[in-house]
Amino acid sequence: MSATSPTDTGIDLDDVSPPKGTVWNKSERRKITMDGLWHNNPGLVQLLGLCPLLAVTGNLINGLGLGIATIITLTVSNIIIAFTRNWVRKEIRIPYYVLVIASIVTMIDLSMNAITPELHSVLGIFIPLIVTNCLIIGRAEAFASKNTIKRAALDGFMMGLGFTLVLIALGAIREIIGSGTLFADASLMFGDIAKDWYIKPFEEYQGFLLAILPPGAFLVMGFLIAMKNVVDKKLKS
Amino acid sequence: MKQHFEAMKKAGASLALFAFISVVLVSTTNSLTKHKIEENQAKMLLKALNQIAPNNSYDNDLANSKIIIDPAENGFIRETPVYLATLKGKPVTAIFEVTTLKGYSGAITFLLGINVDDKSVDGLRVVSHHETPGLGDKMEIRKSDWVLGFDGKSLGNPDIEQWHVKKDGGDFDQFTGATITPRAIVNATRSTLLYAQENMDRIFMTHLNSVPNSNKQSKTKGTQ
Numbered sequence: 313m314s315a316t317s318p319t320d321t322g323i324d325l326d327d328v329s330p331p332k333g334t335v336w337n338k339s340e341r342r343k344i345t346m347d348g349l350w351h352n353n354p355g356l357v358q359l360l361g362l363c364p365l366l367a368v369t370g371n372l373i374n375g376l377g378l379g380i381a382t383i384i385t386l387t388v389s390n391i392i393i394a395f396t397r398n399w400v401r402k403e404i405r406i407p408y409y410v411l412v413i414a415s416i417v418t419m420i421d422l423s424m425n426a427i428t429p430e431l432h433s434v435l436g437i438f439i440p441l442i443v444t445n446c447l448i449i450g451r452a453e454a455f456a457s458k459n460t461i462k463r464a465a466l467d468g469f470m471m472g473l474g475f476t477l478v479l480i481a482l483g484a485i486r487e488i489i490g491s492g493t494l495f496a497d498a499s500l501m502f503g504d505i506a507k508d509w510y511i512k513p514f515e516e517y518q519g520f521l522l523a524i525l526p527p528g529a530f531l532v533m534g535f536l537i538a539m540k541n542v543v544d545k546k547l548k549s
Numbered sequence: 550m551k552q553h554f555e556a557m558k559k560a561g562a563s564l565a566l567f568a569f570i571s572v573v574l575v576s577t578t579n580s581l582t583k584h585k586i587e588e589n590q591a592k593m594l595l596k597a598l599n600q601i602a603p604n605n606s607y608d609n610d611l612a613n614s615k616i617i618i619d620p621a622e623n624g625f626i627r628e629t630p631v632y633l634a635t636l637k638g639k640p641v642t643a644i645f646e647v648t649t650l651k652g653y654s655g656a657i658t659f660l661l662g663i664n665v666d667d668k669s670v671d672g673l674r675v676v677s678h679h680e681t682p683g684l685g686d687k688m689e690i691r692k693s694d695w696v697l698g699f700d701g702k703s704l705g706n707p708d709i710e711q712w713h714v715k716k717d718g719g720d721f722d723q724f725t726g727a728t729i730t731p732r733a734i735v736n737a738t739r740s741t742l743l744y745a746q747e748n749m750d751r752i753f754m755t756h757l758n759s760v761p762n763s764n765k766q767s768k769t770k771g772t773q
Contacts, residue, residue: 370681370684400563400567401556401559401560401563403556403560404560404564407564408564411568411571412567412571414571415571415574415575418578419574419575419578422578422579422582422586423578423582425582425586425589426581426582426585426586427585429589429592429593433593437679521725524684525684
């Protein structure tokens with residue numbers, strides 16, 4: 313897999329042209345996967361969904377929570393948009409996407425509240441944030457509306473996973489620098505077994521508040537993007 | 550021109566159709582889950598109430614022994630429900646569901662249990678808020694034990710002048726990165742305690758008179 317140069321991986325909303333939108337073979341699956349996880353990563357390359365990304369990643373578990381909620385929403389919305397892509401007129405596609413995404417998010421929110429109230433009380437605050445995540449509508453417009461259901465589902469899942477990995481990295485770095493801990497609050501999501509996961513690498517460390525505050529989010533995010541560019545350059549040479 | 554009009558009509562009609570489908574789906578989900586969500590919320594309310602008044606400390610149907618205090622009466626922000634725990638007909642604890650708007654973002658609602666005898670805090674639990682995750686949410690019991698610092702405190706202990714966060718010269722800790730949230734809670738707790746000092750007996754009298762059977766109620770706790 314040859315790495316693309318950083319300039320090629322800029323915001324590329326037309327990454328798949330319509331004729332290719334139906335191919336389903338190993339190399340295409342690989343391409344969609346690698347796009348989501350690395351080459352066109354929503355967090356590091358497309359820079360979509362920065363609002364929730366920066367807002368909640370004060371610790372690792374929050375990042376993971378938003379990530380899971382995003383994977384579910386993005387996969388479902390991609391599937392529905394790909395499924396209906398031939399019936400939706402071009403002129404009304406944007407309000408249609410908004411309609412679909414808002415409905416899905418509301419339905420997921422209600423169902424989770426009814427079925428798993430404990431999980432909902434943890435992830436609940438992240439679910440409304442997903443409506444503000446332009447990643448979802450970005451993938452609907454750039455990918456799902458031009459691809460088969462299978463491809464759109466894979467793209468949704470992989471983009472969501474790529475986003476989640478960035479959230480986890482960002483959350484972990486900010487948590488370690490900001491509070492000097494890792495996996496704090498894990499028991500909220502995984503139950504009592506997770507109480508022991510809590511790590512405090514440096515006993516005496518007091519924490520560096522800036523990292524938890526929004527400016528810290530931008531700083532860490534900037535370093536992550538820079539690191540990705542360095543890796544890309546290394547891979548190319 | 551006519552073509553354009555046709556296209557607009559089609560687009561409008563299909564958008565209306567999609568909107569209709571979405572409405573049907575969302576409202577179906579809502580009606581399917583509504584009952585269950587209310588049930589969950591009632592369970593969570595009772596669980597929260599029991600954290601303040603353990604269920605062996607009272608013998609009435611606590612979640613339904615509630616009176617509403619009118620906001621005009623006392624300067625509460627909105628109608629404030631009070632859950633009244635009694636043991637053998639004798640008042641034990643009043644649990645106020647206090648809402649304050651002085652938090653960092655939006656309303657903070659918390660349950661404040663006030664002991665009837667000495668008007669001290671039996672317990673405080675935040676039930677809903679929109680404070681910044683990782684900063685303001687340390688007032689949740691599952692994130693830190695900050696709220697336990699209120700237990701046993703009353704307006705004489707510490708003195709009423711000390712019922713502020715440390716930053717304002719009082720006795721109560723704020724937590725790292727957030728002063729506004731703890732300040733909102735401390736201040737709302739102080740004013741609720743002041744209200745309780747004046748009105749506690751009257752609240753219970755009103756309630757016990759309005760439910761004549763509550764004295765004779767059997768001690769079965771089947772509903773809990």
